Amino acid sequence: MIVAGFGLRASATEAGLRALLGDVRPGALAVVADKAGHLGLVALAKRLGVPLCAVPVAALVAGVTPAPRQPARYGAMSVAEGAALAAAGPGAVLIAPRIIAIDGRATMALAKRNPL
Numbered sequence: 498m499i500v501a502g503f504g505l506r507a508s509a510t511e512a513g514l515r516a517l518l519g520d521v522r523p524g525a526l527a528v529v530a531d532k533a534g535h536l537g538l539v540a541l542a543k544r545l546g547v548p549l550c551a552v553p554v555a556a557l558v559a560g561v562t563p564a565p566r567q568p569a570r571y572g573a574m575s576v577a578e579g580a581a582l583a584a585a586g587p588g589a590v591l592i593a594p595r596i597i598a599i600d601g602r603a604t605m606a607l608a609k610r611n612p613l
Contacts, residue, residue, distance in 0.1 A: 498524035499592065500550070502581025502606045503538060504567065509602040511537035517598055517605040525550055527584035529557065529576050550584035558582035560606065562595045581608035
C-alpha cells in the first residue's frame with residue numbers, strides 16, 4: 498500500500514493537496530497528529546475514500562530531506578516523509594521524497610512498506 502504523507506500550513510487547500518498527488522492513488526494519507534483536523538486534508542481523505550493516519554510527533558520516522566523552515570517541534574527532517582514512513586509501517590521505504598506545492602503551502606512524500 499502506498500501512503501501519501503503531508504506537511505502543511507493552515508492555509509493549504511484541498512485542491513492544492515490534491516494537485517500534489519497527481520495521478521497517485523494512495524491507500525492512505527498521513528500527517529503529524531496536530532494537523533489531523535486540517536479541513537482540506539480531511540476532505541481529501543473523504544473524497545478519495547482512504548483513511549487519514551494521525552502520526553504522533555514522537556513516532557515520525559526520519560526521512561532523507563532536511564526541512565530547515567518547519568517548526569522545531571517536528572525535528573529537522575521532512576514531516577511529509579516522516580509521516581508517510583511511520584504510517585506505512587515497519588520496513589517502509591520512501592518511493593518519492595518530499596515535493597513542495599507550487600504555492601508553498603504543503604509538502605508531500607510517498608512511502609510503501611518494503612515487502613522483504
